[in-house]
Amino acid sequence: MLLDRGKLDANLARMRAHLAPFDVRLRPHVKTSKSIDVVRRMFAGEPGPITVSTLREAARFLEAGFRDILYAVGIVPAKLPDVFALQRRGATLSVILDSAAVAREVVDACRAASTRLDILIEIDSDGHRSGLRPDSDDLVEAGRILATAGMLGGVLTHAGGSYACRGTAELVAHATLERGAIVAAASRLRAAGLPCPVVSLGSTPTVSFGRDFTGVTEVRAGVYVFQDLVMAGIGVCTPADIAVSVLSTVIGHHEAKSRIVIDAGWMALSRDRGTADQPVDQGYGLVCDAGGAVLDELIVTGANQEHGLVARRDGRAFDLQRFPVGSRLRILPNHACATCAQHEAYAVTDDNEHVAAHWPRFGGW
Amino acid sequence: MLLDRGKLDANLARMRAHLAPFDVRLRPHVKTSKSIDVVRRMFAGEPGPITVSTLREAARFLEAGFRDILYAVGIVPAKLPDVFALQRRGATLSVILDSAAVAREVVDACRAASTRLDILIEIDSDGHRSGLRPDSDDLVEAGRILATAGMLGGVLTHAGGSYACRGTAELVAHATLERGAIVAAASRLRAAGLPCPVVSLGSTPTVSFGRDFTGVTEVRAGVYVFQDLVMAGIGVCTPADIAVSVLSTVIGHHEAKSRIVIDAGWMALSRDRGTADQPVDQGYGLVCDAGGAVLDELIVTGANQEHGLVARRDGRAFDLQRFPVGSRLRILPNHACATCAQHEAYAVTDDNEHVAAHWPRFGGW
Numbered sequence: 001m002l003l004d005r006g007k008l009d010a011n012l013a014r015m016r017a018h019l020a021p022f023d024v025r026l027r028p029h030v031k032t033s034k035s036i037d038v039v040r041r042m043f044a045g046e047p048g049p050i051t052v053s054t055l056r057e058a059a060r061f062l063e064a065g066f067r068d069i070l071y072a073v074g075i076v077p078a079k080l081p082d083v084f085a086l087q088r089r090g091a092t093l094s095v096i097l098d099s100a101a102v103a104r105e106v107v108d109a110c111r112a113a114s115t116r117l118d119i120l121i122e123i124d125s126d127g128h129r130s131g132l133r134p135d136s137d138d139l140v141e142a143g144r145i146l147a148t149a150g151m152l153g154g155v156l157t158h159a160g161g162s163y164a165c166r167g168t169a170e171l172v173a174h175a176t177l178e179r180g181a182i183v184a185a186a187s188r189l190r191a192a193g194l195p196c197p198v199v200s201l202g203s204t205p206t207v208s209f210g211r212d213f214t215g216v217t218e219v220r221a222g223v224y225v226f227q228d229l230v231m232a233g234i235g236v237c238t239p240a241d242i243a244v245s246v247l248s249t250v251i252g253h254h255e256a257k258s259r260i261v262i263d264a265g266w267m268a269l270s271r272d273r274g275t276a277d278q279p280v281d282q283g284y285g286l287v288c289d290a291g292g293a294v295l296d297e298l299i300v301t302g303a304n305q306e307h308g309l310v311a312r313r314d315g316r317a318f319d320l321q322r323f324p325v326g327s328r329l330r331i332l333p334n335h336a337c338a339t340c341a342q343h344e345a346y347a348v349t350d351d352n353e354h355v356a357a358h359w360p361r362f363g364g365w
Numbered sequence: 366m367l368l369d370r371g372k373l374d375a376n377l378a379r380m381r382a383h384l385a386p387f388d389v390r391l392r393p394h395v396k397t398s399k400s401i402d403v404v405r406r407m408f409a410g411e412p413g414p415i416t417v418s419t420l421r422e423a424a425r426f427l428e429a430g431f432r433d434i435l436y437a438v439g440i441v442p443a444k445l446p447d448v449f450a451l452q453r454r455g456a457t458l459s460v461i462l463d464s465a466a467v468a469r470e471v472v473d474a475c476r477a478a479s480t481r482l483d484i485l486i487e488i489d490s491d492g493h494r495s496g497l498r499p500d501s502d503d504l505v506e507a508g509r510i511l512a513t514a515g516m517l518g519g520v521l522t523h524a525g526g527s528y529a530c531r532g533t534a535e536l537v538a539h540a541t542l543e544r545g546a547i548v549a550a551a552s553r554l555r556a557a558g559l560p561c562p563v564v565s566l567g568s569t570p571t572v573s574f575g576r577d578f579t580g581v582t583e584v585r586a587g588v589y590v591f592q593d594l595v596m597a598g599i600g601v602c603t604p605a606d607i608a609v610s611v612l613s614t615v616i617g618h619h620e621a622k623s624r625i626v627i628d629a630g631w632m633a634l635s636r637d638r639g640t641a642d643q644p645v646d647q648g649y650g651l652v653c654d655a656g657g658a659v660l661d662e663l664i665v666t667g668a669n670q671e672h673g674l675v676a677r678r679d680g681r682a683f684d685l686q687r688f689p690v691g692s693r694l695r696i697l698p699n700h701a702c703a704t705c706a707q708h709e710a711y712a713v714t715d716d717n718e719h720v721a722a723h724w725p726r727f728g729g730w
Contacts, residue, residue: 031670053632053671073628073671074616076691098617102690129672130617130626160669251439252463252495261495263438267418268730271636271703304525305396305702306418306438307494325467326441337670338636342706344729364709365633 007243029222118153125181128160154198171209233278372608394587483518490546493525519563536574598643
């Protein structure tokens, strides 16, 4: 897994520049990289606020000095002992939930443990996954339960439906939809006399295409650090912006079928087929030469565990001898979060020739 | 990742009983488990012969005492230094290739390093992936090059097309096809005056449904140790035979959409959708209760990184309160190799209640 440090830095700078005019805090999602080194690079000096998707991520980043951590997967009481343990080790941990029933249980558990938590209520802005609708009765009910216990931190949403957008107009509209929903939820809590200090939204597409963050205090984005083919298909970046690629070796030719066999299969590329529903299906990944130049016509059309099949996307014949057995090809990922998860470390390069560093990443829960 | 030791043992015993009448050696593929503990359980005392898909697997299993190792992904000269290093550490390593050109390069590299290798020629039995057709001119040419150097170990095929079979008749026919191709290749080499001691075939479906192994010296199979929903869909096993499952927690309810949110997404389940093309699409996995009993109507219909959506396969409403927030569900994998690869260890259970052991697994290359 190669990481082009120049492209990483460019992606980080682009997001910083985009958000500079707005009064919002960026709380990057570290689930994409799961790498202390990558995330340190996002922040100038002090470790900044982060979003995590597992308590393992919270623990690892806490060890590395990141204290302000949002665990953005719905909490359940059984996980609270681990959350409290992280608090005792110095974390300022926020959690999320999306029902009055769970709010009640979590408040009771905190009281029993003589502690408190900042709790955000998850809002469903686009029907994508989890959360309460801004107009639901449960929202105010959950808010009251949390506020009474002094634990209402605010509201949070993730407009995951933005991944189905195509082009600028749809992306801007989805960002507007997401902001509208979360600001409405915050207003509703405030109208009921409840506090709502944190108003958090985000996904890489909606944050990248947000034109107005009025009423929002914090934005979250993850995959923008590396970018990927799904983001390119949506219009968030171009393939040339993608900072990670899988280095593979040609191990065979099928002249009759006009395809090449490489030693990167789904174990290295992941099974993610996120571009399958996009106008341009990139198979299991878009092929680049060893230096990273995109070979626009070639994609990985099939993948077994340790074998990938490379062919032209239109199925036509091409000169296989351009890529002799033993030569190297780089594969851009459909979904960086998924492809990176198949690897133990990033081989960092500044010149596409030498490995300047190995940055470990971790997995597990 | 739970591993039911009783089901593992039953799967191993079933394969042993199936092969007992035949004069073939079983060389299991360890890429499914990547676990020393699982593979030790396959062999009574001495570590037996194994198949690997990466040189990392070869190195790890060699450290654990497994010396007879077949690296079943096409070799390229650039990997030979690592192969030679494994030989020096005591491995009896076989490699495969599928062209006279590569055979020539590998022979030259071995001579330059003053060593030799057992080299098998990969045969294409069903157009699935790699290999030479039994009637290709390159087969005899590659055979001559290897035999002249004293390195022709034999022939090998993997009828990966067997994964597209449905039911006993098709499986038996595909096993016959695979055997026919590999025996024909061996005969062709022998007719040219070349030796062919090893005649190796295999995939879990074709080995499980082989009725005649005449002319075959060795069979390979991997996923049979755990089984999975793809194998169940083909007719190789039933869901009740599947030895591995992902333990998850219910973290939310969507009453209006009649679905449950669990904390197992594609990071835990993998992105594998191997049942999508089968008559019964199992989504991202089939749901069981905490004790492992299959809840036939429920599947994981969607997956984000750490979220899974559980619904009835027919989309109809069901009583979500049967599965309150905080309760546990187990998910059977579409493809055991892919799902297990998302985890660092197997939590081994004998009674579906207590964890008797943690068996580590490894990844990487």
